[in-house]
Amino acid sequence: MFLKTDILKAISFRNPVRLPLSYWLLVGIRFVLTILPQRGYIHPDEFFQNVEVMAGDILTVDVARTWEFNPNFPIRNIFVPKMIFGPPLHLIRLTNPFTKHYLNIDLRTPYYLLVIPRVFICLLSLINDYCLYRICVLYGQNFRNRLTIFASSYIVLVYCCRSFSNAFEMIFFSILLYLVAKCMFKSDNVIYHSEFLKEKYKAATNAVDKVKIFKLSTHLPAHSFNHVMLISAVVVIGIFNRPTFAGFAFPPVFFWLQRGLGSKIVGFKDFHYRILLFILSGAPIALLLILIDSGYYGYLTMADIESLKISWDNWVVTPLNFLRYNTDTKNLTEHGLHPRWLHLAVNVPLLFNVLGVLALITLSVNVYRFIRGQYKKLPRIQSITGLMLFSLIIPVALLSLFPHQEPRFIIPVLVPLVYLYGNHLHPNESDAPSTRKLKVMLKSMWYILNILFSIFYGFIHQGGIYPLANSLHREIKANYGMHTHVIITHSYSLPSYLLQLESTSIVWKDKKTGHKYRLVPTTFIHRFGSLPVKDLLVKIDKDLSNAESLLHKNKKPYRFYVASPCSLEKEIRSEASKYGNFDLVEDFSFYPHFCSEALPSFPSNRDQFCVANDIFHKNESHAIDLNLFDRFLCFLKRFCLKLYRVHSFTSYNR
Template identity: 75%
Template sequence: MFLKTEILKAISFRNPVKLPLSYWLLVGLRFVLTLVPQQGYIHPDEFFQNIEVIAGDVLTVDVARTWEFNPKFPIRNIFIPKMLLGPPLHFIRLANPYVKEYFNIDLKTPYYLLVIPRLFICLLSLINDYCLYRICVLYGQNFRNRLKIFASSYVVFVYCCRSFSNTFEMVFFSILLMLVAECMLKSDKVIYHDEFLKEKYKEAKTAVEKVKLFKLSTHLPEHSLNRVLILSTLVVVGIFNRPTFVGFAFPPVFFWLYRGLGSKVVGFKDFHYRIFVLIVCGIPPVFILILVDSSYYGYLTMADVETLKITWDNWVVTPLNFLRYNSDMRNLTQHGLHPRWLHLAVNIPLLFNVLGLLAASTLSGHIYRFIRGQYSKLPRIQSITGLMIFSLITPIALLSLFPHQEARFIIPVLVPLVYLFGNHLHVNETDAPYHRKLKIFFRYNWYILNFLLTIFFGFVHQGGIYPFVNDLHSEIKATYGVHTHVITTHSYSIPTFLLQLESTTKVWKDRKTGHKYRLAPSTFLYKYGSMPTDDLFTKVDEVLTEAEMMLHKYKKQYRFYVASPCSLERQILDTAKNYYYIELMEDFLYYPHFCTEALPSFPSSRDQFCIDKNLSRKNESQSLDLNFYQRISCFLKKFCLRIYRVRPVKTKPI
């Protein structure tokens, strides 16, 4: 009876602990920074890959449906974004009439449309924290230091609170790691006790002892297929969210299959049986997700189901389309080709700074020992350290094979990275004085760099787009019916759903007459990327001509804006002089706004444009030479977004 109790205690995972106050302050800061809100704009995919499309479905507004959601060849699954982003958007839709009535607050404004979904995603990001904490507790590691390092990362402050598919991928990966870590620990303990009881059974001399030991062995819980259903479902959902999840899921799934292999009670028969059951359990979620996508994109209709006229053409498999699209080098060229060393040399230091350097140093040491044949000094393959090392190396190695590499693609490896090296930034009692100073230096660098990167990516990078959209939304609502034309150049695209434009694709019905109609668009957004200035003004001329024609023919009033980084101000004003019939007025200015598409050059001491902008023309005695501080001031002032109002030049009657 005593042995049975000890076995049950050994395989239980109850371990109540307290989290440090500093960690809770960092979590609170995560939500505060989301509420501010963060006006930084990391990448267009944070809007157009998920929330833009879901907002159009839920709120019935005009949105920009990108090529990824083209029904002719869709490559994005719709189930995961609807499940994760649908709840906050449905909340806005349902609560807005009551909040408007009782509190006079409109939730369908850019601030709430931006913040409420991000708050929901922030709550989801706490799953990453819990998974890291749970793994540390299970294996008796210092979770306090690791949680503080994890929660202070700018990846958590910025990326983990945005609606990237990579953010959801990180959540799925963290859960997968935690579940496999639990299964590994449970299997290790059950196998240890199973082998122990079998040894005692062989050594038993009496039938009574053998019966007791046999009964104890029957009380050991099953572990071979532990969590198989949830694991297979999680892998399928992760792959449909992003097919690159295969690279992240491979190490945890392999370690789950490999548990206990080589022991006296687990053999290759169990290994193959686990593979078979894992695949079988993954079939239902695969079918459900294919069914959802096929219905959403119009491949499968109720008429097809009722008549049972279902063929292969009625099904769409979005991950398969994703792979087909990205296997074509011509498609990748459109999105930008990168060297295959970019993740290793640039993205890892950019995302993980000090931890990335520690990982590179430690893993280089492991590779050296492996080459020298010092296998006893390497982590055990079936240990939690082995799982985390392979979960760190494998995804980065596989994603580095593709020539299109962005930093956000590898943010999920932050969890295994912090588990392996997060404690290396804190001093231990056994550390030598040199190592103490080095760890303190690394820790301060970690906090300082992450603070600066949080400010940069959270508030500065493309930071003028959100405040411009906020003002534009107010102006559109205040002058309903006036046509609005907006051209953006050398900046990211405006998220259309934030403007809450009435749907021009939905069929409306007049309650009195019963006639059906569609609304004509009144806001027009033109996205011209990094188009040269001369070509840009050709487009400006075309749009202005069309707007003037609508004004004189149909009395449609209009306003016309061009949004451009301040670094292009000289080029735009100089080019505008060639169009004598176009009046270009500097209307608004949003600061800060950093964009790599139009980086400003550092002005010289004789830069006439800076002199005209910053020095008083009335003071004739002032030197024409700019000093160093004036040049810095002029340079920093170029990191803004300038809004120009475009009008035709009014000629005086003769």
């Protein structure tokens, strides 16, 4: 006979155990890489979808507000960015006067503006680790191997420490998986003991035993609506953060709804009650987020509330706008159209390398077994394995329906992927020698590939943008008030908040005259994307002429810069030589800087541009043949970002 303590013990968590030293070492590496900082720049969205806008609001500086935050048709929710970036940015704003005065440390410089928010995100990324750990402990799985594999992934080391909305989506997904796994574990145990006690009650032959069994059954905890408010809150906030979260949330929510179906004590009535309560719990949170967005984007004002003149025009639903925008193929064309197999064939191996390939092979085997009717060899649906399997397959399948597919869109599935296959990279005592060798080889490949990708995306990919921002920040600060023009081409956009330019959106009123004034900008960032070099020089000539005109009109000196990948140097100088009114003088060269928009070509053995730039044999004849080693070094040296100063021959400006 089960006692009350036995039942409660059976449905409680197991005591946590010490985490392996290798895991803590990897967590330390995660923070060290964040503080260095990581110079790499994965995608413009890591700045312009979150921290750039929040810095403009909190630090009152001039920023580039992208089309996604256009009040006419906003598609980005503001609640999640404010909750995540509000604390670190307010910390910078409030403590900077004291650090400057007492420690002579200016927090409003590119390094601290980049690192402090990233450290905060890095701390939040530990939620993923914790949720994976708790799920493994809950179901008696080896958490040591899985946590080590998870923490060594370059997705965790790089992506999860950046200000991507996808990184926040991964956190919400991990929390949701943990809550549902916890509810499933509890429901399974309660249902098992409830059915067990019912059978014992029927088999009891006397009233005393029946009373004892009945009392034991009354001590079974409720389980049907466990964590419903928390789960609905995570789902709603996750969808407002990124509407694609609906695809990630669908499998866990479905498993939460159908817990225990098919047993003697849970029926379809419970299923429908759970749906109703889930919707009722999420509705107030959705309304609150709509209210926050409507107020932020100016659709709803205090005057509207006080006058009670509120209509449908006063509300904005950003997830709905997001869906409306992304369901139009014309809009997606502007961001690039991809084949629908890209996630499966390219992005999964690229992001998850060994684990991704292992998952594809295993899933193919399961599909084959399903087709052949070998159902007993398939994972049980109503289990933690079923939950993780569907949480891996369904999000990738749903996101593959959209023709715009970037690798970062599917990074949240790393959690179920590691849970399912992370332990497969560690040899077991029962493995055959050949299997052990294969697992050791796969494990080594996992670590090597993740180290290489961490270096590439963390420090090389678009790695010249951050030092460029550092250089420009010092230049602007040292020459305060001087007009500074910066043209950036064939590289990602420079985040304006790193330069801490004074906001030009603030309007103040003169008390005496009543006139309104707005700050006149002195720094102009021109982002021309991948404009052809010939058209780029036309733009430079035009902007330079405008700067010259303002110089002669207002007697205001200026400085004019052009930032371009080193691979375009020969082409840019050749085209610039056709203009007789200015010259390009190299100021700085930032290395490394990998830019797919302008990949360098491998030099020939008589590539005299290498010699002309004093890369090799600077004292020898320009007719010298370059050996293969010199050509390779010349090729590597072209992965950099050059900053040119434009000197006008018609100006006295210096």
